[in-house]
Amino acid sequence: MVIEKIIYKKPESLTDCNFTYCSGCGHSTVHKLIAELVDELGIREKTIAVAPVGCAVFAYDFWNFDVSEAPHGRTPVVATAIKRIHPDNVVFSYQGDGDLVSIGLAEIMHTANRGENISVIFINNTNYGMTGGQMAPTTLLNQVTTTSPMGRNSKNYGYPIKMIELLVSLQGVKYLERVKITSPASILKAKKAIKKAFLNQINGTGFSMVEVLSACPESWKKTPREAIKWIDEEVSAYYPVGKIKDIE
Amino acid sequence: MLGKTIKMPQETVFIKGNHAIVEAAIDAGCRFYAGYPITPQNEIPEYMSKRMPEAGGTFIQAESELISINLVFGAGAAGARAMTTSSSPGISLMQEGISYMAGCEVPGVIVNIQRGGPGLGNIAPSQSDYYQAVKPGHGDFHSIVLAPHNIQEMYDYTVKAFDLADKYRIPVIVLSDGLLGQLMENITLKKDQETEYLDMPKDWALTGAKGRDGQRILSLLMRPGALEKHNEHLREKHRTICDNEIQYECFSIDDDIDCLIVAFGTVARISKGVINIAKDMRIGLFRPITLWPFPYMKINELSKRVKKVFVFEMNYGQMLDDVKIAVENSDKIEFYGRTGGGIPTQEELYQFIKARTKGRGY
Ligand SMILES: Cc1ncc(C[n+]2csc(CCOP(=O)(O)OP(=O)(O)O)c2C)c(N)n1
Ligand code: SF4
Ligand SMILES: [Mg+2]
Numbered sequence: 001m002v003i004e005k006i007i008y009k010k011p012e013s014l015t016d017c018n019f020t021y022c023s024g025c026g027h028s029t030v031h032k033l034i035a036e037l038v039d040e041l042g043i044r045e046k047t048i049a050v051a052p053v054g055c056a057v058f059a060y061d062f063w064n065f066d067v068s069e070a071p072h073g074r075t076p077v078v079a080t081a082i083k084r085i086h087p088d089n090v091v092f093s094y095q096g097d098g099d100l101v102s103i104g105l106a107e108i109m110h111t112a113n114r115g116e117n118i119s120v121i122f123i124n125n126t127n128y129g130m131t132g133g134q135m136a137p138t139t140l141l142n143q144v145t146t147t148s149p150m151g152r153n154s155k156n157y158g159y160p161i162k163m164i165e166l167l168v169s170l171q172g173v174k175y176l177e178r179v180k181i182t183s184p185a186s187i188l189k190a191k192k193a194i195k196k197a198f199l200n201q202i203n204g205t206g207f208s209m210v211e212v213l214s215a216c217p218e219s220w221k222k223t224p225r226e227a228i229k230w231i232d233e234e235v236s237a238y239y240p241v242g243k244i245k246d247i248e
Numbered sequence: 249m250l251g252k253t254i255k256m257p258q259e260t261v262f263i264k265g266n267h268a269i270v271e272a273a274i275d276a277g278c279r280f281y282a283g284y285p286i287t288p289q290n291e292i293p294e295y296m297s298k299r300m301p302e303a304g305g306t307f308i309q310a311e312s313e314l315i316s317i318n319l320v321f322g323a324g325a326a327g328a329r330a331m332t333t334s335s336s337p338g339i340s341l342m343q344e345g346i347s348y349m350a351g352c353e354v355p356g357v358i359v360n361i362q363r364g365g366p367g368l369g370n371i372a373p374s375q376s377d378y379y380q381a382v383k384p385g386h387g388d389f390h391s392i393v394l395a396p397h398n399i400q401e402m403y404d405y406t407v408k409a410f411d412l413a414d415k416y417r418i419p420v421i422v423l424s425d426g427l428l429g430q431l432m433e434n435i436t437l438k439k440d441q442e443t444e445y446l447d448m449p450k451d452w453a454l455t456g457a458k459g460r461d462g463q464r465i466l467s468l469l470m471r472p473g474a475l476e477k478h479n480e481h482l483r484e485k486h487r488t489i490c491d492n493e494i495q496y497e498c499f500s501i502d503d504d505i506d507c508l509i510v511a512f513g514t515v516a517r518i519s520k521g522v523i524n525i526a527k528d529m530r531i532g533l534f535r536p537i538t539l540w541p542f543p544y545m546k547i548n549e550l551s552k553r554v555k556k557v558f559v560f561e562m563n564y565g566q567m568l569d570d571v572k573i574a575v576e577n578s579d580k581i582e583f584y585g586r587t588g589g590g591i592p593t594q595e596e597l598y599q600f601i602k603a604r605t606k607g608r609g610y
Contacts, residue, residue, distance in 0.1 A: 015462075046456045046458075047456065047457075048456060060464045060466060063462060066454040066455070066457050067464050067466075069465060069468060070321070070322075071318060071321075071344050071345060077315050077318035077319055078318055079322065080308075080319060081319040081325075082323070082325065085326035085328045086455060089456045106311060107315060110311040
């Protein structure tokens with residue numbers, strides 16, 4: 001008799017809807033990590049996510065837990081109010097770099113400064129993916145985008161914002177880590193970091209954010225493999241990965 | 249359980265309009281408030297910062313009106329009764345959020361204690377946000393707009409705003425102004441007031457997917473035809489509101505009137521004074537209380553019985569557009585408005601009526 005053992009299955013926290021992201025897109029990887037973690041922590045029935053305006057606006061098609069939309073950049077504000085109303089639920093905002101660093105800069109700073117007990121998953125792909133690959137405040141110097149065709153220059157456009165380093169001085173912020181998802185090992189590290197952000201919230205530690213350096217092969221005009229290489233060589237050279245703040 | 253009775257204090261209190269808004273919100277079961285300082289509504293967040301924690305609710309001093317309205321959006325999406333307040337420039341910043349609330353069908357209450365505009369304007373009373381209130385945000389939608397004209401109504405219509413918001417899953421705007429915000433009057437805080445929809449089940453709200461699949465609060469509908477279908481649904485809802493929720497006051501309107509004044513809020517209040525001193529003329533006042541839905545039919549009917557329809561506003565003629573839609577013969581319409589914080593006096597309006605009716609009162 002053959003005994004079949006299930007060693008892997010689709011997380012309960014994912015719907016049957018196939019991801020519609022471009023191949024090699026970091027959103028797919030992080031969506032799946034989050035779904036796995038929500039299952040592992042047994043919090044599917046307690047989790048409420050806020051999806052951003054950006055490619056990940058469709059997160060609500062893929063996650064099988066409660067999800068709200070938010071106006072562009074106001075994502076952590078909506079998450080704040082949901083958490084204040086339902087303090088026993090696990091509430092996280094999921095935001096792109098345009099959403100979090102550009103239009104929603106004031107929102108994230110004040111959410112962090114108030115020390116809201118939420119988790120923020122910040123997907124930095126150094127451009128506005130959804131609108132066709134325009135320059136973002138996070139775009140690297142010399143990076144070509146549809147609105148910086150000659151490459152971003154600091155003279156006209158300043159320097160790429162390191163969001164974690166900007167948040168680090170705020171006393172309300174308890175945990176900041178930057179991760180990448182370019183290899184099985186780094187993906188496991190990323191999962192660990194996101195898990196910590198969720199556990200911090202569950203334990204009442206306070207505001208936690210994980211920044212994920214994420215591939216956008218479509219806008220970068222690279223193959224998925226080239227995109228990963230570019231993160232390892234260029235993006236993470238400017239945005240160093242690692243734990244930047246961890247206050248228990 | 250519908251039709252739940254909330255116990256309210258019985259006493260008559262001498263209270264400022266802005267404070268009455270706070271008491272009303274608390275009595276209506278609002279347990280989430282966010283606001284940013286702006287004159288002439290500062291008493292609301294100030295008093296709320298004391299009253300809301302006493303009531304066991306959440307008070308957040310938002311860092312901008314964008315944050316205020318999106319906190320209200322989030323709290324509403326989570327199933328709470330939530331409110332924000334501001335004055336004109338701050339309400340401009342909330343237009344995005346109001347549109348999202350309408351699209352996502354998230355209830356919430358927004359109070360505008362209007363001041364003079366455009367731009368930074370001044371801090372004197374005004375009605376120049378009428379257009380913005382009745383035609384807010386981007387996209388095809390309406391929000392309900394209630395216009396109180398005394399402090400009792402500041403209280404009553406704020407309570408009512410929460411019920412309407414929940415009943416229809418719609419943002420409700422209370423359109424007041426700096427005069428009513430600062431004015432003090434005796435009012436009765438209603439005991440045993442029926443707030444029918446306080447405990448209305450909100451099975452659409454985000455509470456965590458306990459024993460069910462995840463559900464969504466969203467307004468993005470990309471599949472071909474999906475948004476059109478959703479907007480059709482909103483339109484049906486709007487029609488139901490028009491059929492059921494129009495409110496107005498007829499003051500001194502009898503079969504003999506020659507002239508009709510149409511005015512709302514503070515100007516309606518002043519117009520009552522005009523009627524009291526104009527003993528030589530036969531004038532009635534029609535006061536829309538819901539500015540959306542607007543009482544077109546009632547104005548149409550009344551306008552047929554009079555020789556002149558006077559529209560008085562503290563702006564350069566915004567509700568005037570709606571009165572023109574309502575009145576078939578627009579030659580009958582005479583408009584007088586003050587802007588930039590100017591408040592018309594009783595005498596001023598009386599003389600205007602006299603001049604336009606050759607002293608005959610019509
Ligand atoms: C107020 C507003 N401005 C602009 C847009 C258009 N818009 C949609 S997505 C987006 C950029 C999203 O970029 P990012 O947050 O980096 O997410 P990504 O798609 O790269 O994951 C913009 C500008 C909008 N929807 N709303
Ligand atoms: S455009 Fe970029 S971020 Fe958007 S789905 Fe494609 S790869 Fe992902
Ligand atoms: Mg991006």
